[in-house]
Amino acid sequence: EPEVTQTPSHQVTQMGQEVILRCVPISNHLYFYWYRQILGQKVEFLVSFYNNEISEKSEIFDDQFSVERPDGSNFTLKIRSTKLEDSAMYFCASSDPLLAGTDNEQFFGPGTRLTVL
């Protein structure tokens, strides 16, 4: 069964460093998403991406964040200058609105745990 994959599973970085989190969405999906979950808190929406542009973003997704689909398979989240409060589990998801019988169901990856020291 196709699945969303994410790398790395755990990333440790120093405050102020740039990080790139990588995701490979399900191959025929058209919408891509990033969510995050700070330890002990809710899963929060960051951004959705469709047709090579951001379709929706939250207040969390400020100028320090960017997303890119550099080729036909990867979807990346870049944090330019990490802060301690960026430490969280980051989930990638993808969906296909044309998939019959579903409600544009979002399929989630296993997450990347980002630790900022």
Place this chain on the structure above:
Amino acid sequence: GEDVEQSLFLSVREGDSSVINCTYTDSSSTYLYWYKQEPGAGLQLLTYIFSNMDMKQDQRLTVLLNKKDKHLSLRIADTQTGDSAIYFCAEKTGGGNKLTFGTGTQLKVEL
């Protein structure tokens, strides 16, 4: 704005029914979802309900929606040890695809 709340823990005996509750605030919710997260895994969609329905049954899972009280519940019949996981309630509102999640309920199934 949207807010979704759940209780944090639930413990049941194997074979009993589990009921996980969720409340939400946005009356314009279009779809409401239940996701399951097992250790080390992503969020797996279990079931969803459209906001104009009040009940949906899918094998051992029953979803009840009380739109007036903005209350959603997930009932798992004959709970098994493999059902031990974190269960997230989520809503989709408006025309976009953004999901708003609750904090998750940790279900522990005891023998």
